[in-house]
Amino acid sequence: MNIGQVDRHAGRSPLRTLDPRCKILAIAAFVVMVALLRDWHVLAFALIYVVALLSVSGVPARHLAGQFALALPFALLGALSVFLAAGPLPAFAMFLRIGSCVLALLMLSGTTPFFDLLKGLQRLRMPRLFVNLLLFTYRYLFVIAGEMRRMSVARRARGGRRGRSLLDRAAMRTVSFSAGMVLVRAHERGQRMHDALRSRGFDGEIRTITRFRAGAAEALFSVAVVSFAVLLLAAEWGVLPRA
Amino acid sequence: MGGAAASVIDAEGLSYTYDDGTVALRDITLSVRKGERVAVVGPNGAGKSTLLHILAGLRPAGRGTLRLFGEQLSRRNERDLRARLGVLFQDPDDQVFMPRVWDDVAFGPVNLGLDARTVRRRVRRALEAAGLAGYDDRVPHHLSYGERKRVAFAGVLAMEPEVLLLDEPTANLDPRNRRDLLKMVNALNKDGTTVVTATHDMGAIAELADRVYVLDGTIVRQGTVREIFMDPQLLEARNLEIPEITKLFHLLGAFGYDPGELPLSVDQAIEQLERTMEEGGGHVHLHLHRHGHALPGGPDGKPAAGKDHGHEHGA
Numbered sequence: 126m127n128i129g130q131v132d133r134h135a136g137r138s139p140l141r142t143l144d145p146r147c148k149i150l151a152i153a154a155f156v157v158m159v160a161l162l163r164d165w166h167v168l169a170f171a172l173i174y175v176v177a178l179l180s181v182s183g184v185p186a187r188h189l190a191g192q193f194a195l196a197l198p199f200a201l202l203g204a205l206s207v208f209l210a211a212g213p214l215p216a217f218a219m220f221l222r223i224g225s226c227v228l229a230l231l232m233l234s235g236t237t238p239f240f241d242l243l244k245g246l247q248r249l250r251m252p253r254l255f256v257n258l259l260l261f262t263y264r265y266l267f268v269i270a271g272e273m274r275r276m277s278v279a280r281r282a283r284g285g286r287r288g289r290s291l292l293d294r295a296a297m298r299t300v301s302f303s304a305g306m307v308l309v310r311a312h313e314r315g316q317r318m319h320d321a322l323r324s325r326g327f328d329g330e331i332r333t334i335t336r337f338r339a340g341a342a343e344a345l346f347s348v349a350v351v352s353f354a355v356l357l358l359a360a361e362w363g364v365l366p367r368a
Numbered sequence: 369m370g371g372a373a374a375s376v377i378d379a380e381g382l383s384y385t386y387d388d389g390t391v392a393l394r395d396i397t398l399s400v401r402k403g404e405r406v407a408v409v410g411p412n413g414a415g416k417s418t419l420l421h422i423l424a425g426l427r428p429a430g431r432g433t434l435r436l437f438g439e440q441l442s443r444r445n446e447r448d449l450r451a452r453l454g455v456l457f458q459d460p461d462d463q464v465f466m467p468r469v470w471d472d473v474a475f476g477p478v479n480l481g482l483d484a485r486t487v488r489r490r491v492r493r494a495l496e497a498a499g500l501a502g503y504d505d506r507v508p509h510h511l512s513y514g515e516r517k518r519v520a521f522a523g524v525l526a527m528e529p530e531v532l533l534l535d536e537p538t539a540n541l542d543p544r545n546r547r548d549l550l551k552m553v554n555a556l557n558k559d560g561t562t563v564v565t566a567t568h569d570m571g572a573i574a575e576l577a578d579r580v581y582v583l584d585g586t587i588v589r590q591g592t593v594r595e596i597f598m599d600p601q602l603l604e605a606r607n608l609e610i611p612e613i614t615k616l617f618h619l620l621g622a623f624g625y626d627p628g629e630l631p632l633s634v635d636q637a638i639e640q641l642e643r644t645m646e647e648g649g650g651h652v653h654l655h656l657h658r659h660g661h662a663l664p665g666g667p668d669g670k671p672a673a674g675k676d677h678g679h680e681h682g683a
Contacts (some may be wrong), residue, residue: 136505241468261465267509268461317462320426324455325527326447326479333471334484 131192131234138183138236145237145245147343151350152233152304156226158354165214167361168221174353175228184235196227239263260331269311276303334349373402374563375438376422376531382432384418392418392584400564405557407577408566412609414584416566417535422641423564423624424455424533450462451480454529459534460516469519470504490526498522514545531562539570550575571611574632575613613637613645623654
């Protein structure tokens, strides 16, 4: 599973120490503005710029490629639907648009420890339900994945086999029972966790004592990211002729 | 309060029924005084965990009264009372939920509303006490089971509870982690922390408790660890066993060794051997009787005559 490793290389990144709130805001602004671009020439600049930023971010290209590959089907699907409706150039623009937005977000998740990201979102007043949900999902995904793996090994140890197709009824039956077990176990674990949380004084909000401070470095980063997007928008709206 | 130490947990006639109607606990009456080490033992499914959760104020009992630190548990005071009790759950994955070790240990103290400096100090101390110095930035799901257990324990320590409630604390731990855990708990007890342990690990009981409640749906017996261990019928009936070391010394009786009081832990066994050696001029005398007990063959392979001695020389 790759999901648990989104922030694997964050420790080595020079962007790691930046205030996550600024990173979140700057990159969110960048994504919104790039989403408004239509001209594929301009979008190509956006993509090049993100790649340039990524190249100094310290996140290995291999890691980024692996993460990007997960989003690729969505980018292609988006491009395909535009292609059917409007032809090849708008489709290409759509692909560039999704690509640069995904890469910009990967820069955020790749250079920020996941927990700092959550703290940043919390400070930015994201509803605590969402933040808690993200937090618990992130932590327990691995526990549940481990449980599923052990159950699958146990099934095979007793002669269970993997289904060869969706029509393999016996195998599907077993899989659906297992899925049910995972749900039941997750529910029980949820209750035990709730007990554990309460015994440590939980009242619905996860508090931390981390203080973020935004200074010159954060300002520089925000200006670098946002001003380029503004420039691109200005270029498309004012200077360049429409494609 | 009176002459005796103050009572920290007082349960009277507690009963608990699961949602499906199964009666888990019937008429439980027990009390724990400050600084005591008490164990609740019983077979699988005896209701040990359920009882522990009720005593921790996490789950209301169906019937009966529960007093914590002399106060009746109520909606108004439950949060404050719970903060004075530290619960170590059996599965550290239930308890360790933050994506970073430092933050998980800090979770409790932050919820107590302590200021940042105090939180940092407590977390550092708890991590050190749990043998986790340098683990601040580690991610729980990359840690081993033993390490996650230590993180859970550090999280409890950081709350500086007056009472520790341990649910099967030694389950699934390797020998070193197990030894360390017992040591940490006993060190806390020396400093005045009350310890309540629910377990079926009788070897751990000898090292973790002075007084024992035997639970099997209801309290079937209570007494000192020794009283419980010396009642083979009770243990047999409740699927419990005395520690191997105690069995060994019991067996030594067949070799003419008078164990006096049977040792319940390795430490006690060493103490006793040392005492015997002092009395015996540096020796422990063992021998086999002709009509002796189970073990066949003397040191030379033949049934030994009454006067033969097998010597164990003291160090």
